[in-house]
Amino acid sequence: MANKRTPPIMTYAEMREKMLSNPVVQAEVERPEREERPMLDAILNARKEAG
Numbered sequence: 001m002a003n004k005r006t007p008p009i010m011t012y013a014e015m016r017e018k019m020l021s022n023p024v025v026q027a028e029v030e031r032p033e034r035e036e037r038p039m040l041d042a043i044l045n046a047r048k049e050a051g
Contacts, residue, residue, distance in 0.1 A: 010018070019025050 020029065
């Protein structure tokens with residue numbers, strides 16, 4: 001008997017919305033933005049100034 005694939009239970013957008021409704025998950029998604037954005041901005045500004 002061939003393996004039949006079942007359709008996904010929820011779409012990616014639905015799954016993402018559900019996961020991001022959890023405050024712990026939301027904080028982890030936002031953490032890199034908070035922590036890395038200043039460093040990336042500094043690197044980009046230094047490169048711009050250096051030409």
